[in-house]
Amino acid sequence: MVGDTEPGTVRPGGRTARVRAAVLQAAGDALAEGGFAGLDLADVARRADVGKTTVYRRWGTVTGLVADLLTDMAEQSLPRTETGSLLGDLKANAQLVRRTLADDRQGALFKAVIAAATCERRTAEALRRFYETRVAEWAPCVERAVERGEVPEGTDPHEVVRAVSAPLYYRLLTTGDHPDEAAADRAAEAAVAAAKAGAYVRREGGPHQEDPA
Structure with missing residues (x-):
C-alpha cells in the first residue's frame, strides 16, 4: 500500500530493488519518448516486464513514479570534481550538465519533466528536490574557493x-x-567572473539562499 510514504524514501533490496530499477528505467524511456502527458503506469509496467499491480501498489500515480525517478537520478549522478581551482571545478560541473542535456534520452527526459513541473505541484516539488541535491553536492567547491581566497567571503555557494x-x-x-x-x-x-566580482555575496537582510530551484 502506498500510504503516506513518498515514493523513493524507502530503499528496497534484492528482487524489490531490481524491480524498482527496471520500472524507473522504463519510466525514463517512456518520458523521453512521449513526454509527461504520455506516461502511463500500465505501459511502464509492460516495458519493465513487471505486473501492473506491483507498479500501482508501489508508486500509485504517475507523479509518484516521476518523483522516485528524480530521486534515483540525483543519487546516481556523478559526484563532484575537485581540481584545486574554482574555474576547473565549475568547468567540470558545466561539462557534466552539458553531457546530460546533450544525451538524446536524458535531454528529452529533462525537458519533459521541466514542462510537467510548470503545471503539476508534486512534479515541481520532486524537481526542486533533485536540483537541491545536485547543487548541494557541488557547493563545497565554492566553499573551498572561499577558503583559498579565490572569491569573497560571504559568497553564496x-x-x-x-x-x-x-x-x-x-x-x-x-x-x-x-x-x-x-x-x-x-x-x-x-x-x-561574477563570483570574483562579488555578485553572489549574501546581502544583509536579503533572502535565504539555501533552497535552490
Whole structure:
C-alpha cells in the first residue's frame, strides 16, 4: 500500500530493488519518448516486464513514479570534481550538465519533466528536490574557493553553482539546441567572473539562499 510514504524514501533490496530499477528505467524511456502527458503506469509496467499491480501498489500515480525517478537520478549522478581551482571545478560541473542535456534520452527526459513541473505541484516539488541535491553536492567547491581566497567571503555557494547550469538549461529549453563544450566552458567562466566580482555575496537582510530551484 502506498500510504503516506513518498515514493523513493524507502530503499528496497534484492528482487524489490531490481524491480524498482527496471520500472524507473522504463519510466525514463517512456518520458523521453512521449513526454509527461504520455506516461502511463500500465505501459511502464509492460516495458519493465513487471505486473501492473506491483507498479500501482508501489508508486500509485504517475507523479509518484516521476518523483522516485528524480530521486534515483540525483543519487546516481556523478559526484563532484575537485581540481584545486574554482574555474576547473565549475568547468567540470558545466561539462557534466552539458553531457546530460546533450544525451538524446536524458535531454528529452529533462525537458519533459521541466514542462510537467510548470503545471503539476508534486512534479515541481520532486524537481526542486533533485536540483537541491545536485547543487548541494557541488557547493563545497565554492566553499573551498572561499577558503583559498579565490572569491569573497560571504559568497553564496548555491547561487554560484546554479549560475553555471542556468544558461545551459535556458539554451536547451528556448532553442532546442544542445549546449556544446564551448558553451559549457563559457557558463563556468561567467559564473567565476561574477563570483570574483562579488555578485553572489549574501546581502544583509536579503533572502535565504539555501533552497535552490
